[in-house]
Amino acid sequence: MNRNNKIYRKILIFATIFSLLFTIIYGSNQYINLYIPDEMKLIVDRDESFEFNVPIQAHFTSEKQGVLSINESNVPKDRINLSEPFSVRSSETGEISVQLKLFGIIPIKNVKVNVISQDELIPAGLTVGVVVSTNGVMVLGTGVVNGADGLNYEPAKGVLKTGDYIIKINDTKINSKEELVEHINIYGEKDITLTINRNGDIKNVNVTPIKSMGDNDYKLGIWVRDDTQGIGTITYIDEKDNRFGALGHGITDADTKQLISVADGEILETRITSITKGQRGFPGEISGVIIKDKENILGSVDKNTEYGIFGNVNEAIFNHIERKPLKIGLKHEIEVGQAFIRSFVDEEIKDYEIKITKVYLGNGDINKGMIIEVVDEGLLERTNGIVQGMSGSPIIQNDKIIGAVTHVFIQDSTRGYGTFIENMLRVAH
Template identity: 45%
Template sequence: MTGKSKFYRWLGRIFWLSIVAVTGYTWYYMDQAVPDRVSIIQNQEEDFSFGLPLKATISSDSEEVSLGNESNIPADQITISGRQHFSMIAGEQGSYQVGLKLFGIIKLKDIQVDVVDTRYAIPCGSPIGIYLKSDGVMVIGTGRITGPDGMEVEPAYGILKTGDYIEAFNGKPMKTKEDLISAVNESGGQDSVVTVRRDGEPVDVSVKPIAGSDGKYKLGAWVRDDTQGIGTITYVDMNGNFGALGHGISDSDTGDLVETSQGALYSTEIMGIEKGTIGKPGLLSGVIYYGPQSHMGDIAENTNEGIFGTVNQQFKKQLTGEPVEIACRQDVNPGVAYIRSNISGELEDYEIDIQKVDYNASHKNKSMVIKVTDPRLLELTGGIVQGMSGSPIIQDGKLAGAVTHVFVQDASRGYGILIENMLER
């Protein structure tokens, strides 16, 4: 084979690889540009533009959803290209499907269209003390026990696993660490059955407690039954339901989402702010006041999209501000927005820049990239600090989402969650 033949063969390979790469990237770009799910207000025409590089046909699978374009004539199928705008309108609440095909032939995806009533909530931005009780006694690890003879053993090694929730010991329900410690000591070192919840399923394991140097019997397991900290209330709706944090509460040792049986909100006082620096996120330090007079509400759920529950009259008395409309996904766009927070001691709106919106983010609590631009907040905190999670994001007078994470290498930037992702947990 001549050198020229080899050259043309390699040139052909590069050409076809380039075609495959461009086709793959174009398909990925279009898939990301088109949301998997949108919301429209009942009886209200909503405008959309996907910015597709190719011509596409959109068709409605239901008579309830009508499509429109520049002709403004309702239809069940329209063709769009580029950044051409189109609209959808529906008269009945519910969930429907709209199909999208490239050139009217190649199916790209189905879009779920949720038709909803206009929703309102009060953006809060108030720091709050959070107490979460785990559903069972969580195992965070195992360890060695030094017996009376000085020998070290690890009875739970390979039997109990990090992330297990101990529900019962020899058939007796375990609600707290104290319950478990007492039951283990009372076993007298006999082989015991421990019922754990592992990956959501009940499992019985056999463990033989060992006497420690103090003469008391132990499992050799590190456990936890609660967690607490400071976060921010995002919103309270018209029925007294709240959403906070925008992300779930995970155990500090295992990193797993804490499975909760109950929890509560308590009043808190911010005592200091440690500014964020490169490689080290800042944080809020404060005091949580526990007790009946400081009880502000109850936590019902701990999810990847935040914590949720109801506030009490004590909290409602402190609410300020008017209800605002909940933004649909497509209402949230890159550009100027505001974080609402009373981190300074007074409720204020601080300007930010929404740099990116990912309607199809795999992690819903990272569906926006935001940057703090307000010099007041930058001077006060350096940007986003731990404890600000849940601070509401307001754009165009609507509740758009909440702050969730800070970038470790740049405290002025971080992630946010779309408010609809919080509501549709």
Template identity: 40%
Template sequence: MDPKQPKRIFGLILVVLVGLIGVSTPMQKIVAFPNELRLFTGQLKNVQYSVPVQAELTVDPEVLQVNGKAQSSLSVSLKEPLSLHSYQIGKTQMKVKLFGKIPFKTVKVDIVPDLKVVPGGQTIGVKVNSAGVLVVGHHQVVDEAGNKQSPGETAGLRLGDMITAINKVKVNDVKKLGELCEKYSSHKKPLTVTFLRNGKSMTTKLKPIYDVQEKEWRIGLYIRDSAAGVGTLTFYAPDQGVYGALGHVITDMDTGTPIVVGDGEILQASVTSINKSQTGDPGEKRAHFVKEKQILGNIERNTAFGIFGKMNEMPTHSFEEQAIPVAFAEDVKEGPAHILTVVNGQKVERFDIEVVHVAKQSSPATKGMVIKVTDERLINKTGGIVQGMSGSPIIQDGKLIGAVTHVFVNDPTSGYGCFIEWMLQDAGVLLHTNEAEGTDLAS
């Protein structure tokens, strides 16, 4: 008999066995396991394969230890949970060999600096000044011949366009635009209007019409330069001195256009009453600003995941004054959780919810999770989720996992939440793994 034949037979049996296992449900769990794991330094994470297979794992024990053992190679049962403990910032690989022989999977492991933030929940007043003057409507102007037209509309300006300059002079408020129009219109030459449309700078020629009755030059546009409202603070990062709030972009109420922030500020606010949510009619928090001269922070960015800026000190009325860990998007799971929010005055309270669905997101995207309010006390008070509650921090297993963003109109007890990871990126607190490799994914 050929001495190599037993080895060939064994190899064939092994291949067939792996093939059979490969189409089984347990093995599909392994195949579906991510090719990359991210942990914070000092984090202990359990990974469950639930497959009755022996395997050999190879790691760098100075960066990552498995099952509490400082070994570069160890034999484990994939039927039992694997305990992963990160020790220092760095990258390593966890190589998996089935039966100690067959290379099966290589998992990239990235250990990033530990991060903790103070969860919010406070109702805040928001004042935003845009980086220009927003076109929110057209109106007709009567010229000397009695004809009606809108000079702005004739010039091609649309709702949502943001005027940034007149004759190359910067404009960031309605008063300034009016002064420039009056100054240059007397020259009886068309104005050169610079504006932003979908993030792209454009120019057009606009010829104002003199209103004989009002004795003023008119451009036939309804315009706005600021917005104000209330929302909820999501987190404060004391080490970086920054905050995140709202969980969704601020848009102009008439055009639906995201507001390009010039500057702004957040203030303390107190809830005076609540209009309860009902099917087909989302409710809202009614609140007034408190101590308007006492600014909590500035507004530097308005993104798909909320507003962000500097905050110099710990916000008052915190439910939790101590910083807590945050969770990566892939660590959020379906099950019980709670939110922090205000339903009366300035007191932040804790309410129970259920995370009923988690979307798989490896890059920033809205609607990361579907949540449902289960706390009867909150439902009785608000009907579920109401406007002004957006930004309320979502906490699961002692970790900040996201923020409330939207309510379902047909079921106000349910709504969407975004992952905290994306908010932390936009705040500049957490950088995407690939950024260290030269790709900047943080907004």
């Protein structure tokens, strides 16, 4: 009996130690994923301070030797302890690889650190109209064709899917709905080969048009879209090359919820007609008229990504925006507390006070790196917080542009999310 008790105690002690180690490792891993990103940026020749307070050792590997210093001294054996505050400085641009080890033993995560030159951007905050054309014609869905013979057909069922892009018919490039309809009727009842883009995979499919009752046109039984438009806010302009970033998130199709594949587009002047305040359960919005005259074009759009839309501005935009650049603030520099968003409300660009309440340095949702709360009384009176159309409004803290507004909380329009400016810059070119 006594021997059995000893064995039981040993098993209990082992189970307790194992459980404790598992909790520590799992908890540390969760913390790391939330607060330590997969990629980070540093500014060359600038001390960058960090405070993670975790029992982890970081192992540095640089492309060049002797360019990295920790706490104002050369890195001892390229290792530092993350349980204490520390500062990092690199004398040259380049890439640094960092391996994180729990207790200096158990590998947990690899972090890529890019050392970049100091950039300055013009925080814009201008509300604009955005009009983009798809790269091909987007399929919204398939349906029934009432045939000229009185029967019902579904020629595209099982062949085309929602979200497909039709880019060619029998090797002829298709740019619009009108071109699609025209070429379907040219081929009539003959089998046609459609070149489609399905989630980045280019493939050919065959389908036979059906002559429809009533108009006698040939149809595939599909609903399609070839352009989209809306209102959003320009986040920044880079004066070096006149590149801009806007929205802080991508343009998705209202029906398919998929990121739209953009061929080209424009940003144009917009006349704000009304502002609907946000209410609990109902996000407000900025409504306006996009002025589609040639002289009101402010720039072109060439990229639509998860991080926002990007393109080039022309000189006309500086009739609306002051050329006052700010330094960029990296994600690890962001502090909980006072900040500002720059937005176009009441027919002028102004800075409105907000409070950053939480910062997520990890790589969870790329558009939701921080939680912000509007505290500016004037903006609360006018919009009740964040409304649709303010996406892309630059976030400024300590005289640096640090990010952009991306989403509003449906149940509380005074609060929302922001993305980091370095996320947008990563894909800007």
